[in-house]
Amino acid sequence: xxxxxxxxxxxxxxxxxxxxxxxxxxxxxxxxxxxxxxxxxxxxxxxxxxxxxxxxxxxxxxxxxxxxxxxxxxxxxxxxxxxxxxxxxxxxxxxxxxxxxxxxxxxxxxxxxxxxxxxxxxxxxxxxxxxxxxxxxxxxxxxxxxxxxxxxxxxxxxxxxxxxxxxxxxxxxxxxxxxxxxxxxxxxxxxxxxxxxxxxxxxxxxxxxxxxxxxxxxxxxxxxxxxxxxxxxxxxxxxxxxxxxxxxxxxxxxxxxxxxxxxxxxxxxxxxxxxxxxxxxxxxxxxxxxxxxxxxxxxxxxxxxxxxxxxxxxxxxxxxxxxxxxxxxxxxxxxxxxxxxxxxxxxxxxxxxxxxxxxxxxxxxxxxxxxxxxxxxxxxxxxxxxx
Amino acid sequence: xxxxxxxxxxxxxxxxxxxxxxxxxxxxxxxxxxxxxxxxxxxxxxxxxxxxxxxxxxxxxxxxxxxxxxxxxxxxxxxxxxxxxxxxxxxxxxxxxxxxxxxxxxxxxxxxxxxxxxxxxxxxxxxxxxxxxxxxxxx
Numbered sequence: 008x009x010x011x012x013x014x015x016x017x018x019x020x021x022x023x024x025x026x027x028x029x030x031x032x033x034x035x036x037x038x039x040x041x042x043x044x045x046x047x048x049x050x051x052x053x054x055x056x057x058x059x060x061x062x063x064x065x066x067x068x069x070x071x072x073x074x075x076x077x078x079x080x081x082x083x084x085x086x087x088x089x090x091x092x093x094x095x096x097x098x099x100x101x102x103x104x105x106x107x108x109x110x111x112x113x114x115x116x117x118x119x120x121x122x123x124x125x126x127x128x129x130x131x132x133x134x135x136x137x138x139x140x141x142x143x144x145x146x147x148x149x150x151x152x153x154x155x156x157x158x159x160x161x162x163x164x165x166x167x168x169x170x171x172x173x174x175x176x177x178x179x180x181x182x183x184x185x186x187x188x189x190x191x192x193x194x195x196x197x198x199x200x201x202x203x204x205x206x207x208x209x210x211x212x213x214x215x216x217x218x219x220x221x222x223x224x225x226x227x228x229x230x231x232x233x234x235x236x237x238x239x240x241x242x243x244x245x246x247x248x249x250x251x252x253x254x255x256x257x258x259x260x261x262x263x264x265x266x267x268x269x270x271x272x273x274x275x276x277x278x279x280x281x282x283x284x285x286x287x288x289x290x291x292x293x294x295x296x297x298x299x300x301x302x303x304x305x306x307x308x309x310x311x312x313x314x315x316x317x318x319x320x321x322x323x324x325x326x327x328x329x330x331x332x333x334x335x336x337x338x339x340x341x342x343x344x345x346x347x348x349x350x351x352x353x354x355x356x357x358x359x360x361x362x363x364x365x366x367x368x369x370x371x372x373x374x375x376x377x378x379x380x381x382x383x384x385x386x387x388x389x390x391x392x393x394x
Numbered sequence: 395x396x397x398x399x400x401x402x403x404x405x406x407x408x409x410x411x412x413x414x415x416x417x418x419x420x421x422x423x424x425x426x427x428x429x430x431x432x433x434x435x436x437x438x439x440x441x442x443x444x445x446x447x448x449x450x451x452x453x454x455x456x457x458x459x460x461x462x463x464x465x466x467x468x469x470x471x472x473x474x475x476x477x478x479x480x481x482x483x484x485x486x487x488x489x490x491x492x493x494x495x496x497x498x499x500x501x502x503x504x505x506x507x508x509x510x511x512x513x514x515x516x517x518x519x520x521x522x523x524x525x526x527x528x529x530x531x532x533x
Contacts, residue, residue, distance in 0.1 A: 130469040134401035141403035147473035155463035163506045208464040255433035256490025
């Protein structure tokens with residue numbers, strides 16, 4: 008039996024907090040685990056596989072987390088490839104369940120990035136006693152700077168405008184205004200984005216994701232088992248992973264990791280771009296969304312600027328993207344990937360009230376981790392209601 | 395802006411050819427003597443044929459701006475005191491693109507495709523090794 012359609016997401020939970028100075032990462036993960044297991048109609052005693060990554064978990068962090076939860080899983084995976092880690096966790100869990108190595112996988116994320124005042128976009132770097140980091144740190148490479156390098160090249164090569172990038176931020180804010188848990192809900196205009204201060208040219212403050220606290224959990228099991236659980240199963244139809252890096256000095260900054268992971272996920276799912284009802288696209292910065300849509304094949308490379316204009320990616324448009332408001336406006340506690348999976352599942356179940364994509368049956372979900380123009384990971388999931 | 399300061403890089407035995415070359419005022423790249431691949435960043439093996447037949451050679455130090463960003467916010471010293479500054483990829487004549495800074499120019503005057511030449515900032519060390527950080531300025 009093929010993997011596509013054999014595995015389901017049976018439970019999800021997005022922690023409502025955006026500011027949690029009184030909580031730890033593991034506490035947020037545990038609270039989220041309870042939420043997702045309740046949603047799935049399962050208990051912690053059913054869990055035999057544990058997946059997690061976070062901003063501060065060390066190389067053996069998954070063992071510390073197992074101890075915190077007093078779990079002894081038969082399958083452990085602490086893969087950390089940045090904000091896209093949780094897509095990889097879902098895919099790895101699916102493969103392990105499909106191979107019979109475990110039955111119920113719990114994927115967790117928790118973070119206090121905001122209340123710990125982590126300056127994720129512009130504060131890291133400086134002197135590093137690390138020979139590999141010494142090829143970027145002496146130059147003041149910031150996270151936002153690495154994305155700005157791509158944005159600048161895209162603008163120069165294809166004529167993409169800052170107005171077109173701003174359109175993405177405006178759309179995400181509109182979506183957030185419909186999400187009661189979103190951190191930034193006051194509508195903004197293209198002019199607001201362009202008038203916000205430049206962080207790293209051509210990216211403005213409002214081209215950048217917010218920083219919040221938060222966490223979430225996802226429960227993965229076999230489609231067969233999920234059919235006996237209370238919520239309608241959301242099936243994993245396709246998945247793929249990839250990395251993009253400096254390629255011994257030959258990197259093509261316009262080709263992102265989404266090209267490879269998306270191609271693999273679409274091929275496995277056996278669906279076309281026209282079949283997709285909504286996208287969840289990691290929106291660390293506006294350029295991330297534009298470059299990802301191009302590389303996933305929703306439009307030609309170079310055409311992303313016009314593609315995101317005229318309401319196409321808004322609710323009611325031809326391809327709604329991030330109805331929750333995304334990292335640009337809802338929440339972004341450092342590594343945001345798990346929220347994209349959670350929102351996709353809730354959309355496919357029809358649980359999203361004012362921000363619901365009507366009749367959503369098929370979602371393309373893509374995460375980007377790391378520093379876009381320097382080294383990043385990508386992971387794509389195709390999720391659907393039917394095999 | 396040519397007084398732009400950098401944190402001290404840390405070299406391993408795999409990467410010291412690059413940094414020591416910079417200390418002599420040279421851009422030093424690696425080439426595989428088996429397959430001819432020119433590679434950057436430096437490493438102990440040729441990534442194409444997985445041999446250790448690596449030689450170092452002195453590059454021209456000339457290139458063009460592949461892309462750049464004028465950085466207006468960075469909370470980390472010494473960059474926090476040197477804003478705005480230019481982070482860039484420079485494509486060297488020999489092929490590799492290197493992450494670097496472009497100094498010695500009004501950031502607003504820079505353009506993708508512009509010709510640049512290497513410029514070297516020696517970094518203080520408490521031993522007697524001479525290393526420098528290679529960055530670029532308009533040709």
